[in-house]
Amino acid sequence: MKKITESTIQYLANKIDFSKLHIKKIRIGTYLTAVILSDDSCGVSSTINEKTHNCKKEGRDFGEFTPGKLENRSVDSLFNTSKNSAVIQSLKIATLNALSEKIIVSENYKIIENIDPIDLLDFKTDSKVVIVGGFNSYISKVLLFTKNIHVLEFDKLKISSSYRHFYVDASEYKKTLGNANFVIITGMTLINETIDDLLKNCPKDATTVVTGPSSSIIPDMLFNNNVNLIGSIKITDSNQLFKLVEQAGTAYHLFKYCARKITIINNSLNLSTLKNINNE
Numbered sequence: 001m002k003k004i005t006e007s008t009i010q011y012l013a014n015k016i017d018f019s020k021l022h023i024k025k026i027r028i029g030t031y032l033t034a035v036i037l038s039d040d041s042c043g044v045s046s047t048i049n050e051k052t053h054n055c056k057k058e059g060r061d062f063g064e065f066t067p068g069k070l071e072n073r074s075v076d077s078l079f080n081t082s083k084n085s086a087v088i089q090s091l092k093i094a095t096l097n098a099l100s101e102k103i104i105v106s107e108n109y110k111i112i113e114n115i116d117p118i119d120l121l122d123f124k125t126d127s128k129v130v131i132v133g134g135f136n137s138y139i140s141k142v143l144l145f146t147k148n149i150h151v152l153e154f155d156k157l158k159i160s161s162s163y164r165h166f167y168v169d170a171s172e173y174k175k176t177l178g179n180a181n182f183v184i185i186t187g188m189t190l191i192n193e194t195i196d197d198l199l200k201n202c203p204k205d206a207t208t209v210v211t212g213p214s215s216s217i218i219p220d221m222l223f224n225n226n227v228n229l230i231g232s233i234k235i236t237d238s239n240q241l242f243k244l245v246e247q248a249g250t251a252y253h254l255f256k257y258c259a260r261k262i263t264i265i266n267n268s269l270n271l272s273t274l275k276n277i278n279n280e
Helices: 004-013 074-080 084-105 136-142 161-166 169-176 193-199 221-222 240-245 251-257
Strands: 023-028 032-037 042-046 110-113 131-134 149-153 168-169 182-186 206-212 229-235 259-265
Touching: 004 084, 004 193, 004 206, 004 221, 023 084, 023 169, 023 240, 032 084, 032 240, 042 084, 042 229, 042 240, 074 084, 084 229, 131 136, 131 169, 136 149, 136 161, 136 168, 149 169, 161 168, 161 206, 168 169, 169 193, 251 259
Parallel strands: 131 149, 131 182, 149 168, 182 206, 206 229
Antiparallel strands: 023 032, 032 042, 110 259, 229 259
């Protein structure tokens, strides 16, 4: 079965001629990667870093999609390159988000602007909530309703010390996801390609959310894999976006200066299970 990212690329390829678009501008920052395509569509994703850095002469690479050769490449060549790196993975998701931008606006998706998906979730005191990724702000919000929280992370230090007792090593995801009522997944999992296994192990009756700067892809493939809500972003000022990326900006900087939160809702979700929905 194809991965969600691969299926999304194929889905978009049926709507867009990738060979006619190229990467016009790119910035790779400490935390975010931003891209503008030749049709001026704009996308952003989180930046992931290589686990190791090979400085040996025989390991040096000056071929396609290496530093100095990223701009002006066609979107088609990006998605078909056999080269794989953290830079390319981040760039692919940012590009998918750019390609998805106009389609999300033009097609018939249920979208609520200026709201985070977590603010729509109706947590109960006995709800089991699994958070994938060190979302400290989400942990603090969920704690207002339940203490039954499990935070799956590779790096324990990404979780605030006051919340670290909720930490579960990411390798324990299958056991941890069992019987969850709510699952909140970072969009970073689209980049590191762990999202497919996570979604396969989410309980079918759980309310599942994918959220973060990287999750602004066209939602169809995520919805087909039982995702109920997507926390996405809408870029409002691409120039400011690039300045922030260059200056080590993070997601909360985007929402302060150049982006709005949007939540995309799967049409199969019973809206009566959500809070605040009647006010939007």
